[in-house]
Amino acid sequence: MTDLALLYEHPAWFKPLFEALERRGVDYIARRPDGHFDPADFTPPARVVFNRIAMSSFLRSDEHPIFHGVALLDHWRRAGARVLNGPEVLAIDSSKARQLSLIAGLGLAIPATRVVHRIADIEAAAATLAFPLVVKANIGGSGAGIARYDSMEQLRAAIADRFLPTSVDGVLLVQDYVPARNGTITRIETLDRAYLYALDIAGGGAFDLCPADACQIPGAPIPMVASTPDTALREAAEAIARAVGLDVGGIEVMIDDRDGVARFYDINALSNFVAKPLDVLGWDPHDRLVDYLIHILEETR
Known part of the structure:
Protein backbone atom coordinates (compact mmCIF):
# COMPACT_ATOMS: atom_id res chain seq x y z
CA MET A 1 0.00 0.00 0.00
CA THR A 2 1.17 3.53 -0.76
CA ASP A 3 2.43 5.44 2.27
CA LEU A 4 0.75 8.80 1.69
CA ALA A 5 -2.15 10.13 -0.39
CA LEU A 6 -2.78 13.85 -0.83
CA LEU A 7 -6.37 14.71 -1.66
CA TYR A 8 -6.30 18.04 -3.47
CA GLU A 9 -8.32 20.13 -5.90
CA HIS A 10 -6.35 23.23 -6.92
CA PRO A 11 -4.08 22.45 -9.89
CA ALA A 12 -1.15 24.67 -8.84
CA TRP A 13 -1.09 25.31 -5.11
CA PHE A 14 0.67 22.13 -4.02
CA LYS A 15 3.59 21.99 -6.41
CA PRO A 16 6.01 23.18 -3.66
CA LEU A 17 4.74 20.42 -1.35
CA PHE A 18 5.04 17.76 -4.05
CA GLU A 19 8.61 18.90 -4.74
CA ALA A 20 9.50 18.83 -1.03
CA LEU A 21 8.14 15.28 -0.69
CA GLU A 22 10.10 14.15 -3.74
CA ARG A 23 13.32 15.70 -2.41
CA ARG A 24 12.90 13.65 0.76
CA GLY A 25 12.01 10.44 -1.09
CA VAL A 26 8.53 10.13 0.42
CA ASP A 27 6.27 7.62 -1.34
CA TYR A 28 3.02 9.45 -2.16
CA ILE A 29 0.18 9.76 -4.62
CA ALA A 30 -1.64 12.99 -5.48
CA ARG A 31 -5.35 12.31 -5.89
CA ARG A 32 -8.12 14.60 -7.10
CA PRO A 33 -11.62 14.23 -5.52
CA ASP A 34 -13.18 13.29 -8.86
CA GLY A 35 -14.97 10.21 -10.11
CA HIS A 36 -16.82 8.14 -7.53
CA PHE A 37 -16.27 6.04 -4.44
CA ASP A 38 -17.97 2.89 -3.23
CA PRO A 39 -19.10 3.20 0.43
CA ALA A 40 -18.93 -0.59 0.73
CA ASP A 41 -15.29 -0.75 -0.40
CA PHE A 42 -13.07 -0.33 2.66
CA THR A 43 -9.76 -0.08 0.83
CA PRO A 44 -8.03 3.23 1.60
CA PRO A 45 -5.76 4.81 -1.02
CA ALA A 46 -2.84 4.94 1.43
CA ARG A 47 -1.94 4.42 5.07
CA VAL A 48 -2.03 8.19 5.63
CA VAL A 49 -4.33 10.62 3.81
CA PHE A 50 -3.65 14.38 3.89
CA ASN A 51 -6.68 16.55 3.10
CA ARG A 52 -5.87 19.59 0.94
CA ILE A 53 -9.40 20.53 -0.24
CA ALA A 54 -9.81 24.30 -0.59
CA MET A 55 -12.94 26.18 0.42
CA SER A 56 -12.42 28.38 -2.65
CA SER A 57 -13.00 25.31 -4.85
CA PHE A 58 -16.58 26.47 -5.35
CA LEU A 59 -15.18 29.48 -7.22
CA ARG A 60 -13.54 27.19 -9.76
CA SER A 61 -16.42 24.77 -10.28
CA ASP A 62 -20.12 24.76 -9.47
CA GLU A 63 -19.66 21.03 -8.92
CA HIS A 64 -17.18 21.62 -6.11
CA PRO A 65 -15.85 18.78 -3.88
CA ILE A 66 -16.35 20.31 -0.42
CA PHE A 67 -19.25 18.18 0.85
CA HIS A 68 -18.21 15.14 -1.19
CA GLY A 69 -14.77 15.50 0.41
CA VAL A 70 -16.21 15.31 3.95
CA ALA A 71 -17.89 12.00 3.12
CA LEU A 72 -14.85 10.64 1.29
CA LEU A 73 -12.41 11.47 4.09
CA ASP A 74 -14.77 10.01 6.68
CA HIS A 75 -15.06 6.82 4.60
CA TRP A 76 -11.29 6.46 4.24
CA ARG A 77 -10.85 6.90 7.98
CA ARG A 78 -13.42 4.17 8.61
CA ALA A 79 -11.35 2.07 6.19
CA GLY A 80 -8.35 2.42 8.51
CA ALA A 81 -6.39 5.33 7.05
CA ARG A 82 -4.86 7.98 9.30
CA VAL A 83 -6.50 11.15 7.96
CA LEU A 84 -4.83 14.51 8.54
CA ASN A 85 -7.12 17.54 8.61
CA GLY A 86 -9.90 14.99 8.53
CA PRO A 87 -13.64 15.23 7.92
CA GLU A 88 -14.41 17.02 11.18
CA VAL A 89 -11.75 19.63 10.34
CA LEU A 90 -13.10 20.06 6.82
CA ALA A 91 -16.59 20.49 8.30
CA ILE A 92 -15.35 23.32 10.54
CA ASP A 93 -13.35 24.82 7.68
CA ILE A 110 -14.74 37.64 17.69
CA PRO A 111 -16.45 40.28 15.54
CA ALA A 112 -20.08 40.73 16.62
CA THR A 113 -21.99 38.38 14.31
CA ARG A 114 -25.51 37.18 13.55
CA VAL A 115 -26.08 34.01 11.52
CA VAL A 116 -29.08 33.72 9.17
CA HIS A 117 -30.28 31.38 6.45
CA ARG A 118 -33.06 33.57 4.97
CA ILE A 119 -32.75 36.91 3.23
CA ALA A 120 -35.89 37.95 5.12
CA ASP A 121 -33.95 37.79 8.40
CA ILE A 122 -30.99 39.96 7.37
CA GLU A 123 -32.52 43.35 8.21
CA ALA A 124 -33.59 42.28 11.70
CA ALA A 125 -30.14 40.81 12.31
CA ALA A 126 -28.48 44.02 11.12
CA ALA A 127 -30.68 46.09 13.44
CA THR A 128 -28.90 44.49 16.42
CA LEU A 129 -25.52 45.73 15.15
CA ALA A 130 -23.99 49.08 14.24
CA PHE A 131 -22.99 50.22 10.76
CA PRO A 132 -20.80 49.76 8.85
CA LEU A 133 -21.26 46.02 8.69
CA VAL A 134 -20.56 43.20 6.29
CA VAL A 135 -22.68 40.38 4.96
CA LYS A 136 -20.51 37.34 4.49
CA ALA A 137 -20.94 33.89 2.98
CA ASN A 138 -20.68 31.07 5.50
CA ILE A 139 -18.52 29.18 3.00
CA GLY A 140 -16.02 31.53 1.41
CA GLY A 141 -12.54 31.50 0.00
CA SER A 142 -10.05 34.06 -1.25
CA GLY A 143 -12.28 36.87 0.05
CA ALA A 144 -15.30 35.72 -1.97
CA GLY A 145 -18.81 36.40 -0.75
CA ILE A 146 -18.23 39.49 1.42
CA ALA A 147 -19.95 42.85 0.94
CA ARG A 148 -19.81 45.97 3.10
CA TYR A 149 -22.85 48.15 3.82
CA ASP A 150 -22.54 51.57 5.42
CA SER A 151 -26.20 52.21 6.30
CA MET A 152 -29.50 50.43 6.76
CA GLU A 153 -30.80 52.16 3.64
CA GLN A 154 -27.93 50.74 1.59
CA LEU A 155 -28.53 47.28 3.02
CA ARG A 156 -32.29 47.47 2.39
CA ALA A 157 -31.64 48.40 -1.23
CA ALA A 158 -29.33 45.40 -1.62
CA ILE A 159 -31.98 43.14 -0.04
CA ALA A 160 -34.69 44.50 -2.33
CA ASP A 161 -32.51 43.99 -5.41
CA ARG A 162 -31.28 40.60 -4.17
CA PHE A 163 -27.80 42.02 -4.66
CA LEU A 164 -26.24 40.22 -1.72
CA PRO A 165 -23.47 37.67 -1.19
CA THR A 166 -24.53 34.06 -1.52
CA SER A 167 -23.14 30.94 0.12
CA VAL A 168 -23.22 27.46 -1.37
CA ASP A 169 -24.87 26.20 1.84
CA GLY A 170 -27.42 29.05 1.99
CA VAL A 171 -26.08 30.43 5.29
CA LEU A 172 -24.99 34.05 5.68
CA LEU A 173 -23.25 36.01 8.43
CA VAL A 174 -24.22 39.58 9.27
CA GLN A 175 -21.14 40.91 10.98
CA ASP A 176 -19.67 44.05 12.50
CA TYR A 177 -17.10 45.63 10.18
Whole structure:
Protein backbone atom coordinates (compact mmCIF):
# COMPACT_ATOMS: atom_id res chain seq x y z
CA MET A 1 0.00 0.00 0.00
CA THR A 2 1.17 3.53 -0.76
CA ASP A 3 2.43 5.44 2.27
CA LEU A 4 0.75 8.80 1.69
CA ALA A 5 -2.15 10.13 -0.39
CA LEU A 6 -2.78 13.85 -0.83
CA LEU A 7 -6.37 14.71 -1.66
CA TYR A 8 -6.30 18.04 -3.47
CA GLU A 9 -8.32 20.13 -5.90
CA HIS A 10 -6.35 23.23 -6.92
CA PRO A 11 -4.08 22.45 -9.89
CA ALA A 12 -1.15 24.67 -8.84
CA TRP A 13 -1.09 25.31 -5.11
CA PHE A 14 0.67 22.13 -4.02
CA LYS A 15 3.59 21.99 -6.41
CA PRO A 16 6.01 23.18 -3.66
CA LEU A 17 4.74 20.42 -1.35
CA PHE A 18 5.04 17.76 -4.05
CA GLU A 19 8.61 18.90 -4.74
CA ALA A 20 9.50 18.83 -1.03
CA LEU A 21 8.14 15.28 -0.69
CA GLU A 22 10.10 14.15 -3.74
CA ARG A 23 13.32 15.70 -2.41
CA ARG A 24 12.90 13.65 0.76
CA GLY A 25 12.01 10.44 -1.09
CA VAL A 26 8.53 10.13 0.42
CA ASP A 27 6.27 7.62 -1.34
CA TYR A 28 3.02 9.45 -2.16
CA ILE A 29 0.18 9.76 -4.62
CA ALA A 30 -1.64 12.99 -5.48
CA ARG A 31 -5.35 12.31 -5.89
CA ARG A 32 -8.12 14.60 -7.10
CA PRO A 33 -11.62 14.23 -5.52
CA ASP A 34 -13.18 13.29 -8.86
CA GLY A 35 -14.97 10.21 -10.11
CA HIS A 36 -16.82 8.14 -7.53
CA PHE A 37 -16.27 6.04 -4.44
CA ASP A 38 -17.97 2.89 -3.23
CA PRO A 39 -19.10 3.20 0.43
CA ALA A 40 -18.93 -0.59 0.73
CA ASP A 41 -15.29 -0.75 -0.40
CA PHE A 42 -13.07 -0.33 2.66
CA THR A 43 -9.76 -0.08 0.83
CA PRO A 44 -8.03 3.23 1.60
CA PRO A 45 -5.76 4.81 -1.02
CA ALA A 46 -2.84 4.94 1.43
CA ARG A 47 -1.94 4.42 5.07
CA VAL A 48 -2.03 8.19 5.63
CA VAL A 49 -4.33 10.62 3.81
CA PHE A 50 -3.65 14.38 3.89
CA ASN A 51 -6.68 16.55 3.10
CA ARG A 52 -5.87 19.59 0.94
CA ILE A 53 -9.40 20.53 -0.24
CA ALA A 54 -9.81 24.30 -0.59
CA MET A 55 -12.94 26.18 0.42
CA SER A 56 -12.42 28.38 -2.65
CA SER A 57 -13.00 25.31 -4.85
CA PHE A 58 -16.58 26.47 -5.35
CA LEU A 59 -15.18 29.48 -7.22
CA ARG A 60 -13.54 27.19 -9.76
CA SER A 61 -16.42 24.77 -10.28
CA ASP A 62 -20.12 24.76 -9.47
CA GLU A 63 -19.66 21.03 -8.92
CA HIS A 64 -17.18 21.62 -6.11
CA PRO A 65 -15.85 18.78 -3.88
CA ILE A 66 -16.35 20.31 -0.42
CA PHE A 67 -19.25 18.18 0.85
CA HIS A 68 -18.21 15.14 -1.19
CA GLY A 69 -14.77 15.50 0.41
CA VAL A 70 -16.21 15.31 3.95
CA ALA A 71 -17.89 12.00 3.12
CA LEU A 72 -14.85 10.64 1.29
CA LEU A 73 -12.41 11.47 4.09
CA ASP A 74 -14.77 10.01 6.68
CA HIS A 75 -15.06 6.82 4.60
CA TRP A 76 -11.29 6.46 4.24
CA ARG A 77 -10.85 6.90 7.98
CA ARG A 78 -13.42 4.17 8.61
CA ALA A 79 -11.35 2.07 6.19
CA GLY A 80 -8.35 2.42 8.51
CA ALA A 81 -6.39 5.33 7.05
CA ARG A 82 -4.86 7.98 9.30
CA VAL A 83 -6.50 11.15 7.96
CA LEU A 84 -4.83 14.51 8.54
CA ASN A 85 -7.12 17.54 8.61
CA GLY A 86 -9.90 14.99 8.53
CA PRO A 87 -13.64 15.23 7.92
CA GLU A 88 -14.41 17.02 11.18
CA VAL A 89 -11.75 19.63 10.34
CA LEU A 90 -13.10 20.06 6.82
CA ALA A 91 -16.59 20.49 8.30
CA ILE A 92 -15.35 23.32 10.54
CA ASP A 93 -13.35 24.82 7.68
CA SER A 94 -16.55 24.94 5.63
CA SER A 95 -18.58 26.89 8.19
CA LYS A 96 -17.56 30.33 9.40
CA ALA A 97 -20.51 30.20 11.79
CA ARG A 98 -19.11 27.07 13.44
CA GLN A 99 -15.64 28.59 13.51
CA LEU A 100 -16.86 31.69 15.34
CA SER A 101 -18.85 29.60 17.83
CA LEU A 102 -15.77 27.48 18.55
CA ILE A 103 -13.55 30.54 18.99
CA ALA A 104 -16.03 32.33 21.25
CA GLY A 105 -16.46 29.13 23.25
CA LEU A 106 -12.76 29.34 24.10
CA GLY A 107 -13.33 32.77 25.62
CA LEU A 108 -11.68 34.63 22.74
CA ALA A 109 -13.09 37.77 21.12
CA ILE A 110 -14.74 37.64 17.69
CA PRO A 111 -16.45 40.28 15.54
CA ALA A 112 -20.08 40.73 16.62
CA THR A 113 -21.99 38.38 14.31
CA ARG A 114 -25.51 37.18 13.55
CA VAL A 115 -26.08 34.01 11.52
CA VAL A 116 -29.08 33.72 9.17
CA HIS A 117 -30.28 31.38 6.45
CA ARG A 118 -33.06 33.57 4.97
CA ILE A 119 -32.75 36.91 3.23
CA ALA A 120 -35.89 37.95 5.12
CA ASP A 121 -33.95 37.79 8.40
CA ILE A 122 -30.99 39.96 7.37
CA GLU A 123 -32.52 43.35 8.21
CA ALA A 124 -33.59 42.28 11.70
CA ALA A 125 -30.14 40.81 12.31
CA ALA A 126 -28.48 44.02 11.12
CA ALA A 127 -30.68 46.09 13.44
CA THR A 128 -28.90 44.49 16.42
CA LEU A 129 -25.52 45.73 15.15
CA ALA A 130 -23.99 49.08 14.24
CA PHE A 131 -22.99 50.22 10.76
CA PRO A 132 -20.80 49.76 8.85
CA LEU A 133 -21.26 46.02 8.69
CA VAL A 134 -20.56 43.20 6.29
CA VAL A 135 -22.68 40.38 4.96
CA LYS A 136 -20.51 37.34 4.49
CA ALA A 137 -20.94 33.89 2.98
CA ASN A 138 -20.68 31.07 5.50
CA ILE A 139 -18.52 29.18 3.00
CA GLY A 140 -16.02 31.53 1.41
CA GLY A 141 -12.54 31.50 0.00
CA SER A 142 -10.05 34.06 -1.25
CA GLY A 143 -12.28 36.87 0.05
CA ALA A 144 -15.30 35.72 -1.97
CA GLY A 145 -18.81 36.40 -0.75
CA ILE A 146 -18.23 39.49 1.42
CA ALA A 147 -19.95 42.85 0.94
CA ARG A 148 -19.81 45.97 3.10
CA TYR A 149 -22.85 48.15 3.82
CA ASP A 150 -22.54 51.57 5.42
CA SER A 151 -26.20 52.21 6.30
CA MET A 152 -29.50 50.43 6.76
CA GLU A 153 -30.80 52.16 3.64
CA GLN A 154 -27.93 50.74 1.59
CA LEU A 155 -28.53 47.28 3.02
CA ARG A 156 -32.29 47.47 2.39
CA ALA A 157 -31.64 48.40 -1.23
CA ALA A 158 -29.33 45.40 -1.62
CA ILE A 159 -31.98 43.14 -0.04
CA ALA A 160 -34.69 44.50 -2.33
CA ASP A 161 -32.51 43.99 -5.41
CA ARG A 162 -31.28 40.60 -4.17
CA PHE A 163 -27.80 42.02 -4.66
CA LEU A 164 -26.24 40.22 -1.72
CA PRO A 165 -23.47 37.67 -1.19
CA THR A 166 -24.53 34.06 -1.52
CA SER A 167 -23.14 30.94 0.12
CA VAL A 168 -23.22 27.46 -1.37
CA ASP A 169 -24.87 26.20 1.84
CA GLY A 170 -27.42 29.05 1.99
CA VAL A 171 -26.08 30.43 5.29
CA LEU A 172 -24.99 34.05 5.68
CA LEU A 173 -23.25 36.01 8.43
CA VAL A 174 -24.22 39.58 9.27
CA GLN A 175 -21.14 40.91 10.98
CA ASP A 176 -19.67 44.05 12.50
CA TYR A 177 -17.10 45.63 10.18
CA VAL A 178 -13.96 45.68 12.31
CA PRO A 179 -11.46 48.41 11.41
CA ALA A 180 -8.16 46.53 11.62
CA ARG A 181 -5.37 48.55 13.22
CA ASN A 182 -3.06 49.87 10.50
CA GLY A 183 -5.20 48.01 7.96
CA THR A 184 -3.32 44.85 8.92
CA ILE A 185 -4.39 41.34 9.86
CA THR A 186 -2.16 38.66 11.34
CA ARG A 187 -2.24 35.11 10.03
CA ILE A 188 -0.80 32.60 12.48
CA GLU A 189 0.18 29.28 10.96
CA THR A 190 0.15 26.16 13.11
CA LEU A 191 1.54 22.69 12.58
CA ASP A 192 0.54 19.75 14.77
CA ARG A 193 -1.47 22.25 16.85
CA ALA A 194 1.61 24.33 17.67
CA TYR A 195 2.78 27.74 16.46
CA LEU A 196 4.80 27.61 13.25
CA TYR A 197 5.12 31.21 12.03
CA ALA A 198 3.06 34.35 11.52
CA LEU A 199 2.58 37.03 8.89
CA ASP A 200 1.30 40.56 9.11
CA ILE A 201 -0.68 41.15 5.93
CA ALA A 202 -1.60 44.70 4.90
CA GLY A 203 -4.97 44.58 3.18
CA GLY A 204 -6.08 48.19 3.46
CA GLY A 205 -9.67 47.03 3.90
CA ALA A 206 -9.56 44.32 1.24
CA PHE A 207 -10.99 40.91 2.01
CA ASP A 208 -8.81 38.64 -0.15
CA LEU A 209 -5.59 38.29 1.82
CA CYS A 210 -4.38 34.87 0.66
CA PRO A 211 -0.57 34.89 1.03
CA ALA A 212 0.35 31.93 -1.18
CA ASP A 213 2.06 31.91 -4.57
CA ALA A 214 -1.04 31.02 -6.56
CA CYS A 215 -3.03 33.89 -5.02
CA GLN A 216 -0.62 36.61 -6.02
CA ILE A 217 -1.61 38.98 -8.84
CA PRO A 218 1.35 39.90 -11.09
CA GLY A 219 2.33 43.49 -10.46
CA ALA A 220 0.08 43.81 -7.41
CA PRO A 221 1.46 41.59 -4.65
CA ILE A 222 -0.18 41.60 -1.23
CA PRO A 223 2.18 43.35 1.23
CA MET A 224 3.21 40.97 3.99
CA VAL A 225 6.02 40.60 6.48
CA ALA A 226 7.04 37.96 8.96
CA SER A 227 5.95 38.84 12.47
CA THR A 228 6.20 37.53 16.00
CA PRO A 229 2.82 37.79 17.75
CA ASP A 230 2.83 38.22 21.48
CA THR A 231 2.53 35.16 23.69
CA ALA A 232 -1.20 35.61 24.27
CA LEU A 233 -1.98 35.55 20.54
CA ARG A 234 0.25 32.55 19.94
CA GLU A 235 -1.31 30.61 22.80
CA ALA A 236 -4.80 31.55 21.61
CA ALA A 237 -4.04 30.29 18.10
CA GLU A 238 -2.71 27.03 19.53
CA ALA A 239 -5.84 26.65 21.68
CA ILE A 240 -8.00 27.08 18.56
CA ALA A 241 -5.90 24.54 16.64
CA ARG A 242 -6.26 22.01 19.47
CA ALA A 243 -10.02 22.55 19.70
CA VAL A 244 -10.42 22.04 15.95
CA GLY A 245 -8.01 19.09 15.78
CA LEU A 246 -6.07 21.03 13.17
CA ASP A 247 -3.00 19.20 11.88
CA VAL A 248 -1.91 22.15 9.77
CA GLY A 249 -3.69 25.44 9.15
CA GLY A 250 -3.87 29.19 9.50
CA ILE A 251 -5.78 31.26 12.05
CA GLU A 252 -6.50 34.90 11.34
CA VAL A 253 -6.80 37.69 13.87
CA MET A 254 -6.96 41.47 13.75
CA ILE A 255 -6.60 44.17 16.35
CA ASP A 256 -9.79 46.22 16.53
CA ASP A 257 -8.63 49.81 16.13
CA ARG A 258 -11.58 51.07 18.17
CA ASP A 259 -10.70 49.32 21.42
CA GLY A 260 -7.44 47.41 20.90
CA VAL A 261 -9.13 44.00 21.30
CA ALA A 262 -7.69 41.09 19.32
CA ARG A 263 -10.59 39.58 17.37
CA PHE A 264 -10.17 36.15 15.82
CA TYR A 265 -12.35 35.61 12.78
CA ASP A 266 -11.14 32.81 10.49
CA ILE A 267 -9.79 29.26 10.66
CA ASN A 268 -8.26 28.03 7.42
CA ALA A 269 -7.38 24.35 7.23
CA LEU A 270 -5.81 24.80 3.82
CA SER A 271 -2.36 26.18 4.57
CA ASN A 272 -0.38 26.33 1.35
CA PHE A 273 2.06 28.71 3.05
CA VAL A 274 3.52 32.03 2.09
CA ALA A 275 4.80 32.96 -1.36
CA LYS A 276 8.63 33.21 -1.58
CA PRO A 277 9.14 31.82 1.93
CA LEU A 278 12.94 32.17 1.86
CA ASP A 279 12.56 35.89 1.19
CA VAL A 280 9.76 36.46 3.72
CA LEU A 281 10.67 34.00 6.50
CA GLY A 282 14.26 32.99 5.76
CA TRP A 283 13.24 29.30 5.73
CA ASP A 284 10.71 27.09 3.94
CA PRO A 285 7.80 25.80 6.06
CA HIS A 286 7.27 22.96 3.59
CA ASP A 287 10.38 21.34 5.08
CA ARG A 288 8.77 21.35 8.54
CA LEU A 289 5.52 20.03 7.07
CA VAL A 290 7.35 17.13 5.41
CA ASP A 291 9.12 16.41 8.73
CA TYR A 292 5.67 16.15 10.33
CA LEU A 293 4.32 13.92 7.57
CA ILE A 294 7.33 11.60 7.88
CA HIS A 295 6.75 11.45 11.66
CA ILE A 296 3.10 10.47 11.10
CA LEU A 297 4.12 7.83 8.55
CA GLU A 298 6.55 6.33 11.06
CA GLU A 299 3.81 6.27 13.71
CA THR A 300 1.48 4.33 11.41
CA ARG A 301 3.98 1.63 10.35
